Amino acid sequence: MLDAPGAPDRKIAALRWDGERLTLLDQTLLPSEERWITLTGAQDTADAIARLAVRGAPNIGIAAAYGLAMAVSVDPSPAAVREAAATLSGARPTAVNLAYAVDRVLDAAMGAIGELGERAAPAAARAEAEALHSEEYLAAAEIARLGADLLRGRRRILTHCNTGALAAPGAGSALGVIAELAARNPAVTVLACETRPLLQGARLTAWELQRLGIPCELVVDGAAAGLIRTGAVDAVVVGCDRIAANGDVANKVGTYAHALAAAAAGIPFVVAGPTSTLDLATPDGDGIPVEERHADEVLGFGGASIAPDGVAVRNPAFDVTPAELITAIVTERGVVRAPFGENLAAL
Numbered sequence: 124m125l126d127a128p129g130a131p132d133r134k135i136a137a138l139r140w141d142g143e144r145l146t147l148l149d150q151t152l153l154p155s156e157e158r159w160i161t162l163t164g165a166q167d168t169a170d171a172i173a174r175l176a177v178r179g180a181p182n183i184g185i186a187a188a189y190g191l192a193m194a195v196s197v198d199p200s201p202a203a204v205r206e207a208a209a210t211l212s213g214a215r216p217t218a219v220n221l222a223y224a225v226d227r228v229l230d231a232a233m234g235a236i237g238e239l240g241e242r243a244a245p246a247a248a249r250a251e252a253e254a255l256h257s258e259e260y261l262a263a264a265e266i267a268r269l270g271a272d273l274l275r276g277r278r279r280i281l282t283h284c285n286t287g288a289l290a291a292p293g294a295g296s297a298l299g300v301i302a303e304l305a306a307r308n309p310a311v312t313v314l315a316c317e318t319r320p321l322l323q324g325a326r327l328t329a330w331e332l333q334r335l336g337i338p339c340e341l342v343v344d345g346a347a348a349g350l351i352r353t354g355a356v357d358a359v360v361v362g363c364d365r366i367a368a369n370g371d372v373a374n375k376v377g378t379y380a381h382a383l384a385a386a387a388a389g390i391p392f393v394v395a396g397p398t399s400t401l402d403l404a405t406p407d408g409d410g411i412p413v414e415e416r417h418a419d420e421v422l423g424f425g426g427a428s429i430a431p432d433g434v435a436v437r438n439p440a441f442d443v444t445p446a447e448l449i450t451a452i453v454t455e456r457g458v459v460r461a462p463f464g465e466n467l468a469a470l
């Protein structure tokens with residue numbers, strides 16, 4: 124099985140599709156265990172997205188697309204198709220890729236039903252999901268190329284959360300840029316922020332970079348600003364979960380702090396992501412829904428409690444970085460700079 128229809132098999136893939144079933148590398152178990160799970164439809168796929176067994180904006184969308192395609196194969200009636208789409212769309216609120224992907228497959232299924240009847244819906248839904256997967260695979264390669272061109276000569280790169288093959292097809296988004304930069308310049312090194320509370324940086328990015336053979340130093344999130352201030356970082360490169368029409372970007376919580384530090388230090392702060400993450404219907408960052416996750420994620424990890432019983436918790440999973448702090452947004456259609464509003468609309 125390949126990680127994308129027609130794509131060359133890769134060492135790391137977060138999900139695989141065999142034409143009928145979606146299998147996921149359960150990312151909640153990494154790096155200690157590599158366990159693949161097989162899904163059957165909308166509910167188990169939505170559950171996997173909600174608990175971050177599969178995660179990362181593009182891969183959330185692709186998983187949901189295949190989850191809907193599997194559901195349509197079971198029951199292609201319009202009511203069942205719409206219910207399955209709603210189940211999947213409700214899995215997580217921030218990454219616009221989820222709604223984008225579900226809407227594409229839903230439209231394909233409903234269009235087939237309208238034109239040819241319910242029996243045509245499964246093939247139409249499957250084809251749309253596979254088309255999206257292939258598009259995202261190709262987008263990742265172009266983002267890596269354009270991002271590495273942009274950052275030519277930058278060596279010490281700080282990144283946040285996980286944006287590699289575990290988050291998006293192919294080489295990923297921001298980590299794909301970093302991998303291409305490292306392929307062109309062996310002196311490239313990465314400062315990977317651990318990314319509390321679910322530790323996507325410590326558990327996933329460090330794991331990916333080790334497998335890619337790219338030097339990486341793991342840092343606690345709170346160390347990033349000081350390292351940037353003292354000149355230890357040449358550029359910050361991060362992913363995105365939703366880009367508003369004015370260029371404000373929602374990304375993993377902690378990203379805004381890195382943007383502030385980068386601006387204060389005068390180094391580039393670069394966002395990388397496919398245009399499936401662009402939400403021109405949302406005027407600015409204030410309109411982006413920021414997922415608030417369960418307090419337990421903050422109160423402990425791996426079964427160990429790290430806070431007193433009864434303490435109150437806030438656990439926003441994302442924050443919004445204003446466009447004025449962003450040097451450039453690297454998409455597969457080109458590198459976008461300020462004025463972001465008109466330049467994003469022109470993509």
Ligand SMILES: CSC[C@H]1O[C@H](OP(=O)(O)O)[C@H](O)[C@@H]1O
Pocket residue numbers: 178179180181283284285286287290291295296297323361362363364374375376440
């Ligand atoms: C390539 S998109 C990766 C993006 O998604 C992550 O969030 P989560 O791990 O909660 O899915 C994070 O915001 C990354 O930048």
